[in-house]
Ligand code: FES
């Protein structure tokens with residue numbers, strides 16, 4: 770089977786198809802931005818997008834994704850040019866320990882692609898599944914609002 774991974778068609782060999790998407794990303798493709806946190810779909814550290822929607826890659830079997838477009842944090846920048854959400858994250862100095870941040874950014878990207886000018890409630894709803902042990906929530910909200918204001 771194949772998936773489109775960060776814009777490139779890649780083959781998933783039969784021996785990998787029993788694995789989760791997170792395992793395939795990290796262990797087979799070396800894309801370690803998405804993190805293993807809870808492992809049961811509850812913390813959001815492993816968030817990536819599939820066909821534009823967020824998924825918890827720790828509980829997503831890669832076998833379910835034939836032909837799907839998977840995007841990870843590694844696929845956001847365009848060469849040296851960061852994605853606007855990444856720029857806003859830097860502007861606001863959002864990360865603390867950083868562990869949750871790839872997942873946070875992927876959720877924010879999906880939100881802003883689907884709802885370019887989200888209300889505070891829409892931001893809260895979209896981001897509530899991404900937990901941050903360091904409590905960076907206020908800066909995450911501010912960064913999302915910056916991107917929304919620029920569009
Ligand atoms: S590691 Fe996937 S949701 Fe926590």
Ligand code: FES
Nearest residue numbers: 866867901902903
């Ligand atoms: S920045 Fe440390 S868990 Fe979120």
